[in-house]
Amino acid sequence: MSRALLPAIVLAIPLTGAIVGMLAWGRPRLQRAASLAASASLLAAAAILLAAVDGGGTLVVQAGNWPAPFGISLVADRLAAAMVVIAGLMAIAVDVYVAADPDRGRLTRDPCFVPLYQGLLFGVTGAFLAGDIFNLYVWFEVMLICSFGLLAVGADRARIDGAVKYVVLNLFGTTLFLASVGLLYGVTGTLNFADLALKLPLVENQGLVAALGILLLGAFGMKGAIFPLFYWLPASYHTLPTATAAIFAALLTKVGVYALIRCFTLLFQHQSDIFAPLFAVIAAATMLTGVLGAAAHFDVRRILSFHIISQIGYMLMGLAIMTPLAIAGSILYVIHHIVVKANLFLIAGAMRRMGSDHHLARAGGLWRREPVLAVLFLVPALSLAGVPPLSGFWGKFMVIKASIEAEQIMLAVTALVVGLLTLFSMIKIWNLAFWQARPASAAPVAALTRRERATLLGPIVGLAAVTLTIGLWVEPFSAFAIATGAELLSRGAYVEAVLGVQP
Amino acid sequence: MDVALPIAIGAMFAASVYMLLGRDLIRITVGILMLGVAANLLIFVAGRIAGSGAPPLVAAGMTAASADSANPLPQALILTAIVISFGLSAFAIVLFWTARRIFGHVDTQRHRLAEPADILQPVPPTVSTTGTEKVLA
Numbered sequence: 001m002s003r004a005l006l007p008a009i010v011l012a013i014p015l016t017g018a019i020v021g022m023l024a025w026g027r028p029r030l031q032r033a034a035s036l037a038a039s040a041s042l043l044a045a046a047a048i049l050l051a052a053v054d055g056g057g058t059l060v061v062q063a064g065n066w067p068a069p070f071g072i073s074l075v076a077d078r079l080a081a082a083m084v085v086i087a088g089l090m091a092i093a094v095d096v097y098v099a100a101d102p103d104r105g106r107l108t109r110d111p112c113f114v115p116l117y118q119g120l121l122f123g124v125t126g127a128f129l130a131g132d133i134f135n136l137y138v139w140f141e142v143m144l145i146c147s148f149g150l151l152a153v154g155a156d157r158a159r160i161d162g163a164v165k166y167v168v169l170n171l172f173g174t175t176l177f178l179a180s181v182g183l184l185y186g187v188t189g190t191l192n193f194a195d196l197a198l199k200l201p202l203v204e205n206q207g208l209v210a211a212l213g214i215l216l217l218g219a220f221g222m223k224g225a226i227f228p229l230f231y232w233l234p235a236s237y238h239t240l241p242t243a244t245a246a247i248f249a250a251l252l253t254k255v256g257v258y259a260l261i262r263c264f265t266l267l268f269q270h271q272s273d274i275f276a277p278l279f280a281v282i283a284a285a286t287m288l289t290g291v292l293g294a295a296a297h298f299d300v301r302r303i304l305s306f307h308i309i310s311q312i313g314y315m316l317m318g319l320a321i322m323t324p325l326a327i328a329g330s331i332l333y334v335i336h337h338i339v340v341k342a343n344l345f346l347i348a349g350a351m352r353r354m355g356s357d358h359h360l361a362r363a364g365g366l367w368r369r370e371p372v373l374a375v376l377f378l379v380p381a382l383s384l385a386g387v388p389p390l391s392g393f394w395g396k397f398m399v400i401k402a403s404i405e406a407e408q409i410m411l412a413v414t415a416l417v418v419g420l421l422t423l424f425s426m427i428k429i430w431n432l433a434f435w436q437a438r439p440a441s442a443a444p445v446a447a448l449t450r451r452e453r454a455t456l457l458g459p460i461v462g463l464a465a466v467t468l469t470i471g472l473w474v475e476p477f478s479a480f481a482i483a484t485g486a487e488l489l490s491r492g493a494y495v496e497a498v499l500g501v502q503p
Numbered sequence: 504m505d506v507a508l509p510i511a512i513g514a515m516f517a518a519s520v521y522m523l524l525g526r527d528l529i530r531i532t533v534g535i536l537m538l539g540v541a542a543n544l545l546i547f548v549a550g551r552i553a554g555s556g557a558p559p560l561v562a563a564g565m566t567a568a569s570a571d572s573a574n575p576l577p578q579a580l581i582l583t584a585i586v587i588s589f590g591l592s593a594f595a596i597v598l599f600w601t602a603r604r605i606f607g608h609v610d611t612q613r614h615r616l617a618e619p620a621d622i623l624q625p626v627p628p629t630v631s632t633t634g635t636e637k638v639l640a
Contacts, residue, residue, distance in 0.1 A: 134580060141587045148594050157605050162617040164528070164602050167595050171535050172523065174591075178584055179542040185577065186549025239617050296623055 003052055007074040007129050008061045010045045010084060013038055014091075014125060017118035024114075031114040032099065038118055039095040042125070043088030050081040054480065058497035060131065068498045069192030073131030077494055078484040079331060083128040083258055086338050089466070090250045091121050093459040097346055098243045100353075100455035106154040107241055113153055119146035120247065127255050131498060132192040133181055136259060140177065140223070144170055147252060150244050151236070162236030169232040173222030180215035187212065193266055194498035197491055201270040213268045213275060220263070224256025226316065227285035230309045234293065237308070238301035238358075242349025245301065249308055250342035254334055257315045261330065264319050265488040272322050280320035280411055287313030287418040294425045298360045300348045300433065303425055304341070307384065310418055311337050317399040317415065318485075321406045328485030329398030332478060336391040336470055340380040343463040347377050350456050355445030356433050365438025372457065374434045379464040381430065383471065385423035391470035394478060508548050515541035528599045528609035535595060539588035543581045550577025 017038025024030040053059055053076050063072040076084070095117070098107055107113050123143030130136040147170075151163040185191055187208055188199045203209050222229040233253070237245055264275055290310025294303045315337070318330025348358065354370050356363040367374045383390035396419060403412040448456065470477050487493055495501070515537055522534030557572040603609050605616075 134583075138583065138587070141591070145590060145594065148591075148598075152598065158616040160598070160602050160605055160616075161614050163598055164611065164614065165617075167598055168523070168531055168535070171591055171595060172538065175535075175538045175542050175588075179545050182542065182546030182549045182577070182580070185546070185580070186551070235618055298624075299622070302622070 003056070004059060005061060006045070006049045006052055007059055007076040008063075010042065010049050010076075011074065011122070011125055011129060013042045013045055014118045014122040017042075018115045018122060021114035021118055025111050028108060028111070031111070032108065035114045035118060036092070036095055036099075039088070039091035039121070042121065043085070043092050046081070046085040046088040049076055050085045053078055053081040054483075058493055060497050068131070068500075069190050069195035072135055073192060073194075073498055074129045075131035075193070075494070075498055076129055077497070078480070078487055079258070079261070080128045082331070082335060082480070082484065083254075084125055086335055087121065087124050087128065087251055089463075090247060090338060090342050093342065093346070093463055094243050094247045094250075096455060097246070097349070097459045100452055107243055110153050112149060116146045116149040116153065117247070120150065120251075122146075124251050124255055128258060131194070133184065133196065133263075134191045137174070137177055137181055140174055140255070140259075143252070143255065144174060147248065150248075151240070153244075154241075156239075159236075159239040162239040165232050166236040169222060169229075173219050173229075176215060176222070177219035180212055180219060183215070184212055192498065193262070194495040197266050197495055198499075200267055206271070209268070210271055210274050213264070213271060216263055217260070217275075217278075220256045220259040221282075222256075223253070224260060225253045225286075225309050225312055226256075226282050227289050227309075227313075230286070230290070230312075233309060234302060234305045237305040238299060242345060242352075246342045246345035246349070249304070249345050250338045253308055253312060254315075254338055257312060257334060260316070260319065261327070261488070265327065266491055266494065269322075269489070269491065276320055276322050279316050280408060283313045283316035283320050284411055284414040285313075286310065286316065287414055291418045291421040291425070295421060295428075298432075300351065300358050300360065300363075300429060301345070303429065304344050304348060307344075307422065307425065308341060310422065311341070311384070313418070314396065314399055314415060317403060317411060320411060321399075321402050321408060322489070323402055323406060324482065324485040324489055325405070326399060326402035326485070327488055328478070328481040329395060329400075329402055331484050332398055332481040333392075333395035335477070335481075336383070336395045336467070339463050339466050339470075340383050340392065343380040343460060343467070344377075344384065346460050346463070347373065347380070350460060351377075351433060353456060354448070355438075355442065357442070360429065360432035362439060362442065363433040364436040364442075367434040369438070373460075376457070376460050376464055377430070377434065379467055381426040382423075383467050385426050386419045387423070389471045391467045391474075393471065394474045398478070398481070505552075508544065508552075512541055512544045512548065515544070526610050526612045528602065528611060531611070532592075532596060532599060536588075536592055539584070539592070543584055543588075546577050546581050546584070550574050550580075 017035055020034040021031050024034060058077040061074040062068060120143055123139050123146055126139035127136055127143060130139050148167060151166060187203055188196055190196055190199060200209055225233045237248060268275055287310050290306050294306035297303050314333050315330050318327040350373055351366060352358055354373060356366050383392040386392040386396040400412045400415050519534045519537035519541060522530045525531060551574055559568045559572045559575045561568050606614055
């Protein structure tokens with residue numbers, strides 16, 4: 001197996017999974033097996049890719065051997081490879097959890113689920129590996145149509161209502177993206193990321209370039225749920241089944257954040273004096289509105305949805321400061337957040353399955369009934385709030401240290417306050433769902449079999465272990481993030497790997 | 504053509520945004536469809552429409568197509584975008600149809616099942632959002 005073809009091989013795995021899933025239509029066991037096999041191989045192949053990229057530099061596949069910038073390039077640099085690995089990890093964790101079926105068979109019985117799930121992973125992986133901006137648009141659409149499908153699988157009335165908002169806003173966002181791609185081509189005559197990185201600073205009318213940056217910011221910001229474009233997210237995520245909510249929460253907004261990091265380090269870095277202050281305002285506003293929204297709510301899934309938004313703010317701090325440490329902090333934060341947020345959604349599903357309720361007023365008594373789940377909840381919850389020595393602490397530490405070094409004191413203060421308010425929300429869930437007595441009116445719950453308990457808690461334990469590993473043994477992770485940050489800001493390695501010339 | 508198309512595209516963007524701002528799902532559908540067409544035309548114009556519209560063929564003995572031949576790349580991009588927007592619009596229309604069946608009307612202001620007015624109260628919501636009834640086959 002050629003090392004150079006690795007990015008294409010990684011991409012072929014979820015595609016195969018989706019095809020086999022469709023061929024096995026109406027045979028749930030075969031579909032399940034195909035999906036698990038595809039997810040596990042995606043994680044394995046992604047790990048090989050990451051090792052290859054970390055050891056041997058950026059890998060580029062020129063499709064059909066057309067030289068860049070004329071053909072389609074797949075590019076795996078450190079950031080892309082790390083994102084693919086984390087997507088693979090989420091794929092297998094959620095796939096195992098689906099088998100435990102906290103939504104009572106709705107997802108596993110539906111023949112659409114496996115093809116759409118693997119198709120979603122295909123789109124996400126493709127978006128991470130895309131080497132030109134039109135391809136990024138196409139991958140966004142692959143991801144989007146699969147997410148629309150997953151929204152509709154076995155939908156109830158509330159979910160259709162949420163889906164309408166999700167669909168309209170996402171369609172608007174991607175059309176905006178398409179329009180800015182067209183204009184970008186009109187201005188530069190190229191769509192390849194590396195080629196754009198060389199040509200955009202040479203454009204005479206830099207005002208036009210800034211306008212294109214703003215258009216792309218709007219398009220990716222809508223996908224990434226930044227302030228003030230996040231309204232579709234808390235309107236739809238809480239209506240989803242647990243497994244779907246977990247994979248959406250883990251990956252979809254983060255593709256938007258990835259696209260922002262990619263574009264604003266590679267394409268618009270020469271205009272960072274315009275965009276960095278803008279990102280500082282957006283990051284602070286996103287963090288604050290998200291965390292205040294979460295503080296106001298009493299439904300576990302709504303609280304978690306609002307926390308997705310507030311955490312996006314931390315990831316944008318890197319783009320507001322634009323030092324290698326800040327970008328590294330953002331990347332570490334993205335990686336930590338994907339694991340933690342998916343885990344919290346999985347735990348919310350397990351809480352419901354074990355006799356609690358999504359609405360905190362009807363919840364309670366879980367500490368006495370399910371002490372193992374209670375301890376498992378504490379790991380991602382405290383990590384989300386940034387309590388040392390868990391993974392969230394290091395991400396927050398790096399972005400806040402970078403913002404103090406860059407004398408962005410207001411941003412650092414906002415980040416610290418938002419951390420405290422996050423802790424408040426998590427304590428609210430802990431007090432009401434785990435600590436308070438179980439309401440007398442609560443319906444009796446069917447006991448879980450040993451096998452059900454294992455499949456339900458297995459992925460939660462696995463993701464909690466990842467959180468603890470990043471927290472307690474942070475050195476390799478932070479070293480990798482710092483190397484990635486430096487690589488993204490210097491841009492030379494990326495351009496040289498794709499075009500074969502030094503910028 | 505040089506002036507007419509950009510003005511037409513601007514008018515289409517304005518009209519589609521106006522339609523999207525409506526409360527009515529039918530208006531929103533028209534807005535989405537028009538927005539897609541406007542974006543496609545925008546790519547077409549941004550990719551520079553050649554004066555003579557000659558096909559992009561390289562004549563014998565030459566190494567490049569003549570300067571006034573049409574640029575095929577934006578057309579390939581538009582073709583891709585048309586296919587994608589067809590699929591997405593089809594999905595959206597079926598979804599809106601389902602929503603109309605559920606609510607009995609298409610006024611999005613009154614679609615409040617996912618976000619009922621009392622969600623901020625620390626008491627359980629009046630509308631159950633955890634029902635398992637199936638709506639889409």
